[in-house]
Amino acid sequence: MVVIEIPLSWIRDIRKLTFTNILANFLILYGLCACIWLAVGTDITDSTDGNSILEEIQHLEPIKSEWSSFVGTAVLLFEGSITLFLPLQESVDTPESRQKFPSIYKKTILSIILFYCFFALTCWVAFGDNVQTALTTSLPMGVMTTTVQLAYSLAVIFTFPLQAYPALEIICRTLRPSNKKTSSNHRKLITSTTVVLLSFIAIAEMKSLDHVVSLVGALLGCPIAFVFPPLIHNHIVEDPNKWTFGKVCNFFVAGLGVTGMAFATFTTLSAWNSP
Numbered sequence: 001m002v003v004i005e006i007p008l009s010w011i012r013d014i015r016k017l018t019f020t021n022i023l024a025n026f027l028i029l030y031g032l033c034a035c036i037w038l039a040v041g042t043d044i045t046d047s048t049d050g051n052s053i054l055e056e057i058q059h060l061e062p063i064k065s066e067w068s069s070f071v072g073t074a075v076l077l078f079e080g081s082i083t084l085f086l087p088l089q090e091s092v093d094t095p096e097s098r099q100k101f102p103s104i105y106k107k108t109i110l111s112i113i114l115f116y117c118f119f120a121l122t123c124w125v126a127f128g129d130n131v132q133t134a135l136t137t138s139l140p141m142g143v144m145t146t147t148v149q150l151a152y153s154l155a156v157i158f159t160f161p162l163q164a165y166p167a168l169e170i171i172c173r174t175l176r177p178s179n180k181k182t183s184s185n186h187r188k189l190i191t192s193t194t195v196v197l198l199s200f201i202a203i204a205e206m207k208s209l210d211h212v213v214s215l216v217g218a219l220l221g222c223p224i225a226f227v228f229p230p231l232i233h234n235h236i237v238e239d240p241n242k243w244t245f246g247k248v249c250n251f252f253v254a255g256l257g258v259t260g261m262a263f264a265t266f267t268t269l270s271a272w273n274s275p
Contacts, residue, residue, distance in 0.1 A: 001157055002199045008161040009168060009191040017162050024158035027151040031136075034148045036119065038139050039126035068267035069214040071260060075225055076217030077116070081109060082225050133210040168194060211272045218264030226257025 011017060089101045124131060127138045136152055139145040171194060172187045205212050230250030237246075 002195060004157055005160055005195050006192045009164060009195050010188050011161065012187075014162060014165055017165075020158040021162050024155040027155040027158075031148045031151045031155070032119070034144055034151075035135060035139065036122060038144065038148075039123045042126035042140065068264060069210055069271065071264040072214035072217030072219075072221065072268055073210070074217070075221040075260070075264075076213055078109075078225065082229055164195075164198075208272065211268055214268045215265065215272075218261055218268055222257050222261035222264065226260065227254045230254045230257075 008017075008020075085105065088105075089098055092098045092101055123135060123138075127135075130138075132138045136145070136149045139148060168191050172190050175190055176183065176186075230253045234247050234250045239247075
C-alpha cells in the first residue's frame with residue numbers, strides 16, 4: 001500500500017483524484033450493501049432456528065465495560081460536518097439555493113444517522129457481542145465476504161490520498177524551503193516520509209483500531225466540533241463587552257466539549273493500557 005500511496009501523495013491538483021475517489025465510493029457502497037445482505041441473511045437464519053429477531057435484540061448487552069469509547073468514536077464520525085457546513089453552503093450557485101441548504105443539510109445528516117443506527121443494529125443482532133471492530137472480519141466465510149474485504153481494501157487505498165491531502169499541504173507549507181527551485185522535490189520528500197511514518201503507526205496499532213479511533217475523536221474531534229465553533233461565534237457575532245444568553249450558551253457548549261474531551265481521552269487511554 002505504501003508503494004501505491006507515495007506517488008499518489010505527490011499529486012497537488014486534487015481534481016486528478018476525482019476518478020479514484022468516485023471508484024472508492026462505489027466500492028464502499030457495494031461493501032455496505034453486501035454487509036447488510038449478509039447480516040439480514042444471518043438474522044433470518046437465526047430466526048428460523050427458533051430465536052426471533054426481537055429475542056436476539058433483547059439478549060444484546062447494551063452497556064459494556066468500554067462503553068466510553070463510543071464518545072470519541074461518535075464525535076469522529078461527525079466532527080467533519082460542522083467544519084464543512086459553511087464552505088459547502090458558500091459553494092452553492094444561487095442565493096435561493098443557499099437558503100434551502102440548511103434544511104437539506106439537516107435532512108441529509110438525519111438520514112445518515114438513521115442509516116448508522118439501522119446498519120449497526122442489524123449487524124449487532126446478526127453477529128452478536130463478539131462482533132469485531134473491523135466488521136469485515138466478522139462476516140461469514142464465503143465468496144461475497146472475500147469480495148467485500150477486497151472492495152474495502154481498495155477503497156482505503158483510493159481514498160487515502162484525498163483524506164491526507166489537507167494535512168500533507170499544511171506540513172509542506174510549514175516546512176517550505178527558501179529555495180523555490182527545490183520546493184517540488186522537497187514536497188515529495190516530506191509527503192513520502194509522512195506516508196511511511198503513518199504506515200509504521202498503522203502496523204504498530206493495527207490491533208487497537210477501536211482505541212485509535214476513539215482517541216482521535218476525543219482528543220481532536222471534540223475541540224473541532226464543540227469547543228472552537230461556539231468560541232468563534234462569540235468572537236465574531238456576540239458583543240464582547242456584554243454578557244448575553246447566546247454567549248452563555250456558547251460557553252456552556254464549549255465547557256461540555258472540554259469535559260467530554262477530557263473524559264473520553266482518559267477512559268480510552270485507561271482501557272488501552274489495561275490487560
